[in-house]
Amino acid sequence: MMKRSTRTVRAAAWALGLTLSASALAHHSFAVFFADDKAVVSVSGKVTGFDFKNPHGLIRLEVRDATGAVVQWKAETNSPSILERRGWSRDSLKLGDEITIEGWGARDGSRYMRLRKATRADGSTIGVVFAPQEEK
Amino acid sequence: MRTTRLWPAVAVCAVTFFSALAGAAEKHPDLSGFWNLSRGKPVKDAALAAKLAPNTVVLDDVGPIEYGILEFGGLKLKPAALAKAKAWNIKDDMSVANACRVPSIIYSMQGPFPIEIFQGTELTVIRMEYFDMTRVLFTDGRKHLPADGPHTKTGDSIAHWDGDMLVVETTHLKESTLTNNGLDHSRNVKVIERFKISADRKQLLSTQEFEDPEVLDNRGARFISWDRGVEGDHVHAYDCDPSFAENYAN
Numbered sequence: 389m390m391k392r393s394t395r396t397v398r399a400a401a402w403a404l405g406l407t408l409s410a411s412a413l414a415h416h417s418f419a420v421f422f423a424d425d426k427a428v429v430s431v432s433g434k435v436t437g438f439d440f441k442n443p444h445g446l447i448r449l450e451v452r453d454a455t456g457a458v459v460q461w462k463a464e465t466n467s468p469s470i471l472e473r474r475g476w477s478r479d480s481l482k483l484g485d486e487i488t489i490e491g492w493g494a495r496d497g498s499r500y501m502r503l504r505k506a507t508r509a510d511g512s513t514i515g516v517v518f519a520p521q522e523e524k
Numbered sequence: 525m526r527t528t529r530l531w532p533a534v535a536v537c538a539v540t541f542f543s544a545l546a547g548a549a550e551k552h553p554d555l556s557g558f559w560n561l562s563r564g565k566p567v568k569d570a571a572l573a574a575k576l577a578p579n580t581v582v583l584d585d586v587g588p589i590e591y592g593i594l595e596f597g598g599l600k601l602k603p604a605a606l607a608k609a610k611a612w613n614i615k616d617d618m619s620v621a622n623a624c625r626v627p628s629i630i631y632s633m634q635g636p637f638p639i640e641i642f643q644g645t646e647l648t649v650i651r652m653e654y655f656d657m658t659r660v661l662f663t664d665g666r667k668h669l670p671a672d673g674p675h676t677k678t679g680d681s682i683a684h685w686d687g688d689m690l691v692v693e694t695t696h697l698k699e700s701t702l703t704n705n706g707l708d709h710s711r712n713v714k715v716i717e718r719f720k721i722s723a724d725r726k727q728l729l730s731t732q733e734f735e736d737p738e739v740l741d742n743r744g745a746r747f748i749s750w751d752r753g754v755e756g757d758h759v760h761a762y763d764c765d766p767s768f769a770e771n772y773a774n
Contacts, residue, residue, distance in 0.1 A: 441765040441768060442764045443623060443768055446768070467762075469637070470636070500771075
């Protein structure tokens with residue numbers, strides 16, 4: 389299931405806090421590659437791949453879109469070493485896991501995002517969620 | 525290859541050796557420890573700020589924050605540098621050839637990765653998690669390498685103490701990005717860093733100034749601060765895998 393929502397300024401500010409904390413430096417520029425904080429992407433689906441490598445981890449997700457077609461999404465994560473300090477590990481996700489991922493979409497409109505939060509089907513978050521107050 | 529991998533261990537052993545020679549009579553603040561980049565805005569220490577040279581603009585892009593296209597935080601680019609920045613395309617960075625290209629210490633020191641410092645009397649070592657880089661700061665009174673000496677991403681760093689500040693001058697840096705958006709420094713860039721410990725000893729405070737007359741009409745600076753990390757934590761391997769870039773193409 390896929391949704392793309394425009395948030396209020398307040399929500400954007402909250403998201404900005406998450407952006408700043410979650411977007412550990414990649415080789416490519418975050419600001420240039422990913423959309424700003426007003427448009428946040430959230431998709432739910434089945435994990436088809438999980439790489440835990442630098443410069444970024446990567447989650448592959450099989451998602452059913454609004455027309456019922458199955459599409460592939462990719463979510464780039466923070467650096468694994470930083471995620472490890474946040475409670476993630478290379479075993480945090482297994483193939484077939486049903487999860488929801490939320491993050492900043494690629495500016496080019498492709499089904500590619502920078503992850504800020506991952507949630508399991510039971511509502512539990514994976515790892516420690518980056519909190520805005522950590523940046524303020 | 526094997527020698528390169530051993531260098532950090534050799535450097536750390538050297539620090540231990542020289543520190544042992546110095547005994548317990550440490551007269552300078554001890555910067556040693558494991559440090560995480562401070563979250564949010566870096567601390568702008570007044571004493572460090574007072575040391576900034578004239579005609580210096582302070583960049584606001586430390587840590588995860590980065591400038592967008594053709595944003596340089598007040599840096600005044602020479603025409604050639606500006607033309608190069610205008611022609612820059614992020615897609616070029618996102619290739620297998622470039623995904624793991626190591627930046628110089630100007631960019632990597634402000635990245636949101638921890639560092640580990642081993643301070644001696646003749647030299648100090650900074651291990652950086654970002655790209656597994658290791659810096660050696662010489663405090664034994666030596667001069668810089670000759671002008672035709674090797675240029676590397678860590679450069680040639682000569683340091684001295686100015687009161688409670690460790691002042692590090694780095695030259696011989698290989699060309700690399702300054703702001704991760706198409707602005708690169710030349711091989712003639714010079715960097716001055718100042719490090720000090722906060723009064724409560726919980727933070728490592730610094731400024732990083734750079735001048736590069738080939739590229740810039742003014743000087744740039746960043747305030748960078750770190751929080752003391754958890755006892756027993758150490759830098760992890762970065763071990764960059766360039767095949768990640770294939771994810772962009774597919």
